Amino acid sequence: MTASRPAVEIFANPRADRSAPRPGVLTHEARAEAQAAIRAWPGYAPTPLLDLPGLARRLGVAAVRWKDEGGRFGLGSFKALGGAYAVQRLVREHGGDVTFAAATDGNHGRSVAWGAKQAGARAVIYLHAGVSPGREAALRALGAEIVRVAGNYDDSVRQCARAAAERGWQVVSDTAWEGYREVPTAVMAGYSLIAAEAVAQMGAERPTHVLVQGGVGGVAAAICAELREAWGADAPRFVVVEPALAACLLESARRGGRTEIPIAEETVMAGLSCGDPSPLAWEILDTGADDFAAVDDAWVPPAMRLLADGESGDPRVVAGESGVAGLALLLAARERSETWAALGLDAGSRVLLIGTEGATDPEIYREIVGRGADEVAGTVAR
Incomplete structure (x- = not known):
């Protein structure tokens, strides 16, 4: 203290x-x-x-x-309950030929990566500077591609959203913003x-x-x-x-x-x-x-x-x-x-x-x- x-x-x-x-x-x-x-x-x-x-x-x-x-x-x-379920819904809507992107402190990204792996899809996970190497390794073990972001979790959320909008990826986030409510x-x-x-x-x-x-x-x-x-x-x-x-x-x-x-x-x-x-x-x-x-x-x-x-x-x-x-x-x-x-x-x-x-x-x-x-x-x- x-x-x-x-x-x-x-x-x-x-x-x-x-x-x-x-x-x-x-x-x-x-x-x-x-x-x-x-x-x-x-x-x-x-x-x-x-x-x-x-x-x-x-x-x-x-x-x-x-x-x-x-x-x-x-x-x-x-987190296994949320991200993977959202991925499952998106796969039904868009098919498996899609890239899923998420920002995470560790656990949410693991769920998204696991869900994407089940669907045979690609997952790109954004990690802020404070996420430990051990949590990054767990994500890589599930086949996720990792992007490190300078700053905190909220910075990683914003960078993930920008990259996904530019590249046509599906963001799977547990937080919402204007125009983005269905997935969260x-x-x-x-x-x-x-x-x-x-x-x-x-x-x-x-x-x-x-x-x-x-x-x-x-x-x-x-x-x-x-x-x-x-x-x-x-x-x-x-x-x-x-x-x-x-x-x-x-x-x-x-x-x-x-x-x-x-x-x-x-x-x-x-x-x-x-x-x-x-x-x-x-x-x-x-x-x-x-x-x-x-x-x-x-x-x-x-x-x-x-x-x-x-x-x-x-x-x-x-x-x-x-x-x-x-x-x-x-x-x-x-x-x-x-x-x-x-x-x-x-x-x-x-x-x-x-x-x-x-x-x-x-x-x-x-x-x-x-x-x-x-x-x-x-x-x-x-």
């Missing part, structure tokens, strides 16, 4: 409205179509929903459940399967709180929409969690409208290093999120190690830097009674955490946790 930045910040959304209609652009039909298509893919299986009673006791809450996306289609993260809507619709699975897995054991990563907002908006349809005004308290170094959604909520912020320093939560919220996601989160939270990077390593160790007999979980944002927030908030109370957490709380990624960069994971993912889980990746 730094002296100049608080360890954690909570902003209660003054525009939160549980009576507001949901889900905006993510209609029931769009989400149902995506979920049915993905369930039909070879190798599909719901990802585990893990009960972590030891962690719950440590935090002083009634229950902690972990939706573990680390094994999704062997790609290491929830499909990407977000794919993400909604996470929540649909979780609702079925939880049954009557409904959580009181759901903590979801921010980034450009796509996965948070998709999960918010699905949970609101399932449970309406009785849906759990919905908290969007971002790195303090890239809290564009929190700043948007504070200013009362979608706001782009500069990324002055890269966060260790590489997949969340985004300064420009998706307009489509903001249409949902503007009134759908109950709270926005920003947490300091210093809480990420303890969260990763705690999951890897398995608290008091809990199953050991392989979770990457971006995957532990929600737990990092809980650990930081537990140290400050006023922050804990601001989130409405108490001994009766039942918390659902979305573990969005496994060890998507094995070397970084080893450096932080002190041992490899195979040593933690007994396999190379969960």
Whole structure:
């Protein structure tokens, strides 16, 4: 933690409205179509929903459940649901003789490259300066061509869009801009399967709180929409969690409208290093999120190690830097009674955490946790 930045910040959304209609652009039909298509893919299986009673006791809450996306289609993260589904739709529309382009912090590009490979198509992936060599290598292993971009994630999005417009490529982005909405809507619709699975897995054991990563907002908006349809005004308290170094959604909520912020320093939560919220996601989160939270990077390593160790007999979980944002927030908030109370957490709380990624960069994971993912889980990746 730094002296100049608080360890954690909570902003209660003054525009939160549980009576507001949901889900905006993510209609029931769009989400149902995506979920049915993905369930039909070879190798599909719901990802585990893990009960972590030891962690719950440590935090002083009634229950902690972990939706573990680390094994999704062997790609290491929830992103497998979005980019590949959008590619599949575009292939149906345009055929396989097309080049797909995407900008990524790592995981989204992996999904697009995988989807393109399944279709026998070309993928060109734009990486900003902060993307690790390990994540680049994973993309190349899927046959992607790599273009490195000076600057941050938002710079890579803009350069990708320009190049695609000039060369007639199909951009597959999880964020939207003027005139470009259909593909990111499909990407977000794919993400909604996470929540649909979780609702079925939880049954009557409904959580009181759901903590979801921010980034450009796509996965948070998709999960918010699905949970609101399932449970309406009785849906759990919905908290969007971002790195303090890239809290564009929190700043948007504070200013009362979608706001782009500069990324002055890269966060260790590489997949969340985004300064420009998706307009489509903001249409949902503007009134759908109950709270926005920003947490300091210093809480990420303890969260990763705690999951890897398995608290008091809990199953050991392989979770990457971006995957532990929600737990990092809980650990930081537990140290400050006023922050804990601001989130409405108490001994009766039942918390659902979305573990969005496994060890998507094995070397970084080893450096932080002190041992490899195979040593933690007994396999190379969960």
